[in-house]
Amino acid sequence: MIEDSYALYKSLEKKGLLKNKPFMWWPEYGSFEVVVGAILTQNTQWTRVEVSLENLRQNNVLSLEGLCEVPIEKLQDLIKPSGLFKTKARYLQTLALSIKEEFGSFEKFSVDVDRVWLLKSKGVGAETADSILCYACKRNAMVVDAYTSRLLNALGYEFGSYINVQSWCIEGLKPWFKEGELVEIYALFHGMIVEFVKKNSIGKKIDIESLR
């Protein structure tokens, strides 16, 4: 029975879902590349993002400096594989330029940035902000996404908003871990949820039998 997020966490943990996955689940955890991926993955499948990231890498644009300097038309072209390319090109360059201006480097950014600052940037909503905080900046942040809502719905929960889903996830885990441990717990929890849903979906339905 899944009575809270801790029960879900422990249940997912037994399944070895993150075996053969990158450290902390998101590829290149703790790097600027994660910031780029977080924008590119909006309403798009990750396999499409990988193509774009490779394009950017090949053209030396997968860095703070590179993104600041690349002509916008070229940037659009390189990220075309992940869709919404005009919009995302604008979001990416705007974000890169403000990171450069406000923090100087990705390293400073990752230490000093906060959620409020991120949310002021166009194209960075709640999920993207938390993804950047959690997987790029190694901060204490629980990411909630379409997979999370779908899984919780399948388990019988109904949440109206992002913040409600997120609160449920956080509140159930908090009592069981030390503050410092939560950085990794949240990162892994979200990763396991995504992998579980991918693996156990049949069309729109999720088979939750194995969680009981």
Added chain:
DNA sequence: GGCCAGGTGTAAA
């Protein structure tokens, strides 16, 4: 051929 994917901003009720 239509639907959807690791959302977000904007305009209108």
Added chain:
DNA sequence: TTTACACATGGC
């Protein structure tokens, strides 16, 4: 404060 709609490619 909610709800609809545009943004866009590629896989199924």
